[in-house]
Amino acid sequence: MTGRTHDTATGTVTVHDQGAHLTEWRVGEVPVIWVSQASEYAVGTPIRGGVPVCWPWFGPGRGGDLTPAHGFARIAPWRLLEESTEDGTVRLLWELTPADVAATDGAQHFPHAFTARVEVTVSESATISLTVRNDDTEPWDFEAALHTYLHVGDIRRVRLTGLEGTRYFDKVLQSEGSQEGQLSFSGETDRVYRAEGAVQVHDPVFDRTLVIEKAGSANTVVWNPWVDKAAAMSDFQDGEWPVMVCVEAASVGDDAVRLEPGAEHTLSTTVQIRPLDQS
Numbered sequence: 001m002t003g004r005t006h007d008t009a010t011g012t013v014t015v016h017d018q019g020a021h022l023t024e025w026r027v028g029e030v031p032v033i034w035v036s037q038a039s040e041y042a043v044g045t046p047i048r049g050g051v052p053v054c055w056p057w058f059g060p061g062r063g064g065d066l067t068p069a070h071g072f073a074r075i076a077p078w079r080l081l082e083e084s085t086e087d088g089t090v091r092l093l094w095e096l097t098p099a100d101v102a103a104t105d106g107a108q109h110f111p112h113a114f115t116a117r118v119e120v121t122v123s124e125s126a127t128i129s130l131t132v133r134n135d136d137t138e139p140w141d142f143e144a145a146l147h148t149y150l151h152v153g154d155i156r157r158v159r160l161t162g163l164e165g166t167r168y169f170d171k172v173l174q175s176e177g178s179q180e181g182q183l184s185f186s187g188e189t190d191r192v193y194r195a196e197g198a199v200q201v202h203d204p205v206f207d208r209t210l211v212i213e214k215a216g217s218a219n220t221v222v223w224n225p226w227v228d229k230a231a232a233m234s235d236f237q238d239g240e241w242p243v244m245v246c247v248e249a250a251s252v253g254d255d256a257v258r259l260e261p262g263a264e265h266t267l268s269t270t271v272q273i274r275p276l277d278q279s
């Protein structure tokens with residue numbers, strides 16, 4: 001599977017139609033959105049990095065038994081509706097309906113009429129949005145996440161702010177907690193925060209702060225697999241786990257989105273690059 005690369009005012013973006021996937025975003029030569037060198041880019045296989053669109057379930061779903069992980073949208077053949085570059089701004093729009101996923105593994109678990117659209121806009125910042133409409137006569141619900149892989153200099157030196165005081169479920173420890181102070185990393189981290197506000201990723205190695213804003217998303221998922229889990233994944237290269245962290249705009253579990261017939265919901269996230277905030 002090949003992607004397409006476009007120039008922005010300050011760098012490049014690469015996209016793949018499978019999964020409506022922003023696979024990489026660089027400013028100059030430095031990635032902001034990270035993708036693994038070991039990613040396979042095979043039809044029907046998730047790409048390891050970029051901004052996977054997880055829908056209509058997250059992980060194995062609320063019942064814990066659905067495949068593929070993170071829903072069929074991540075591996076589906078989205079239809080490209082628009083692709084343009086104007087004044088250094090790259091814009092893409094994809095659509096997905098039941099007809100598009102007739103042959104996609106997992107679609108049988110979601111027998112509902114829907115129209116989903118993903119819009120990606122990249123200039124000096126990047127915005128990704130997922131809009132889902134219920135085209136059925138009955139209400140239904142879904143989980144979703146924009147699973148953003150951020151490139152960082154060294155996870156062991158990164159600090160996250162914006163989550164202080166929020167509740168989370170720790171998927172590694174299988175327990176609930178409350179975030180005390182800033183979040184720093186010293187081992188496998190996989191948490192679903194009940195947090196709607198912006199998160200700042202302070203990176204002293206790249207001397208920058210990435211600001212992640214979001215809308216229509218009740219949860220923020222933070223993930224780094226650390227040494228052992230990364231080693232067990234064929235699409236992570238040795239030495240890659242320290243240079244990424246996922247900060248995901250999500251609505252999952254008890255915060256799944258319920259849509260009435262004809263209603264739509266948009267989940268979106270924006271990544272901005274700022275000088276390092278040392279506070």
Ligand SMILES: O=P(O)(O)OC[C@H]1O[C@H](O)[C@H](O)[C@@H](O)[C@@H]1O
Pocket residue numbers: 046059069070171190191221222223246
């Ligand atoms: O390996 P994947 O299916 O891409 O999932 C990668 C990760 O995604 C999310 O961050 C989940 O919270 C993690 O539990 C999961 O390990």
